[in-house]
Amino acid sequence: MAGLSTRHLLGIKDLTQADIELILQTADTFKAVLNRPIKKVPSLRDVTIANIFFENSTRTRLSFELAEKRLSADVVNFAASSSSVSKGETLIDTVNNILAMKVDMVVMRHPYAGAGIFLSKHVNAQIVNAGDGAHEHPTQALLDAYSIREKYGDVAGKKVVIVGDILHSRVALSNILCLKQLGAEVMVCGPTTLIPKYIGTLGVKVEHNLIKALNWCDVANMLRIQLERQDIKYFPSLREYTMLYGLNKQILDSLDKEIMVMHPGPINRGVEITSDVADSKQSVILDQVENGVAVRMAVLYLLAGQTV
Amino acid sequence: MLNLTLLDGQKFQITIQRLCRQLIENHNDFSNTVLIGIQPRGIFLAKRVAEELRKILPNDTILQGDLDITFYRDDFRRRENPLVPNQTRIDFIIEGKKVVMMDDVLWTGRTIRAAMDAMQAFGRPEKVELLTLVDRRYSRHIPVAADYVGIEVDSIASQRVVVSWKETDGEDKIELLSEVK
Numbered sequence: 160m161a162g163l164s165t166r167h168l169l170g171i172k173d174l175t176q177a178d179i180e181l182i183l184q185t186a187d188t189f190k191a192v193l194n195r196p197i198k199k200v201p202s203l204r205d206v207t208i209a210n211i212f213f214e215n216s217t218r219t220r221l222s223f224e225l226a227e228k229r230l231s232a233d234v235v236n237f238a239a240s241s242s243s244v245s246k247g248e249t250l251i252d253t254v255n256n257i258l259a260m261k262v263d264m265v266v267m268r269h270p271y272a273g274a275g276i277f278l279s280k281h282v283n284a285q286i287v288n289a290g291d292g293a294h295e296h297p298t299q300a301l302l303d304a305y306s307i308r309e310k311y312g313d314v315a316g317k318k319v320v321i322v323g324d325i326l327h328s329r330v331a332l333s334n335i336l337c338l339k340q341l342g343a344e345v346m347v348c349g350p351t352t353l354i355p356k357y358i359g360t361l362g363v364k365v366e367h368n369l370i371k372a373l374n375w376c377d378v379a380n381m382l383r384i385q386l387e388r389q390d391i392k393y394f395p396s397l398r399e400y401t402m403l404y405g406l407n408k409q410i411l412d413s414l415d416k417e418i419m420v421m422h423p424g425p426i427n428r429g430v431e432i433t434s435d436v437a438d439s440k441q442s443v444i445l446d447q448v449e450n451g452v453a454v455r456m457a458v459l460y461l462l463a464g465q466t467v
Numbered sequence: 468m469l470n471l472t473l474l475d476g477q478k479f480q481i482t483i484q485r486l487c488r489q490l491i492e493n494h495n496d497f498s499n500t501v502l503i504g505i506q507p508r509g510i511f512l513a514k515r516v517a518e519e520l521r522k523i524l525p526n527d528t529i530l531q532g533d534l535d536i537t538f539y540r541d542d543f544r545r546r547e548n549p550l551v552p553n554q555t556r557i558d559f560i561i562e563g564k565k566v567v568m569m570d571d572v573l574w575t576g577r578t579i580r581a582a583m584d585a586m587q588a589f590g591r592p593e594k595v596e597l598l599t600l601v602d603r604r605y606s607r608h609i610p611v612a613a614d615y616v617g618i619e620v621d622s623i624a625s626q627r628v629v630v631s632w633k634e635t636d637g638e639d640k641i642e643l644l645s646e647v648k
Contacts, residue, residue, distance in 0.1 A: 162549035181551070188535070188552040197588040200538035460538075464549035 170295035185457035203232035226455035300333035315342030323382030506553035509570035532557035562590030576611030
């Protein structure tokens, strides 16, 4: 059996369908490990991983750290806000200094798109992209696909709508690429100002009416409005956005089928999704978090498994 | 490739039955004993042994599970191809039980070392025994010995011992494969 076709995980666009299938299949085994009395395996005991986060993160950083520790890797954490980056050190110098301490892999989150790709060309370590600006967030897409597969048995043929700030969302792009690779039908839904002009070239449908989109789909992935990335006003007010694109229990109950509700987190309760939806039985938000550890374990295991 | 059949047909079946009788001699009613097959090929042996034991002891409950050792192997990151894990299926408690670990071929002993590690995740057994269908003698890299042996084979490192099973390969057979130069 062949391994991954890539040395790094920089984005879903670098993965083949076989790569994605292998990651999801390996994640099944790790999910079983996480449900054992002893949730740890010794596979990565000779691997050192640096988590370098130049942007705030709760779930992704904790999830990666837990995945690394469950695989018995040595872990060092680095937050840019409390580092020498604030003194003017470049990204390459920062990473090379970390690598000089004999680090094998780097998990990086960065506010600029392409930071992971840039780094992979300049340093001699395996790079895992934990989110780069509005570009890609591959492990989020993989865990979302895993969660859909877990509920429905297969991703192929499923109709998935991604709702919200598509323009600024790395989750949206990675999800579209991953779901299309696995044979799902994908639709994006949101205000015209938050839908990229040429999104159709990725083979997705575009819908501006939330109710129509929800009636079409099996899965609704509700995205957060990324105010931190918005340089101008894209809609009149959050209240108006919520009225047109927020998912509430009333809308959910009015549908003639039971759809699966996802959210990559963090949730803005009452904006893109109400509390009663987030906490409903149709929501798999916490399952996504649990699956995130298994999927990230699979990614790290498969990347580290390439011959030293 | 030169194929030498070491065991097949009725003799193969007799060997399995002998191993079962030896197990019964040491474990009596199996109320405190579980059988664990090591993935990927040991599970066929464990299933066959469990099946035979159920025929001989129809009133006893024979617990049998599959153990994957992929994450516990010592050659991770030292192979061309990655190690793709198999499923572990152990839906019973190992804590305090007598465990009979089974693999089709005992060669270097490294698989058994990994299996001992992997088993720790499921509790502390009272005792662990090893049953193997084929013992490739004088080939150990670590000090491991089987308690129950189907047949012993003297072979060199370049040779391969392959066990085929009726359920998956169409017939029960043990072959010694040698490269012809």
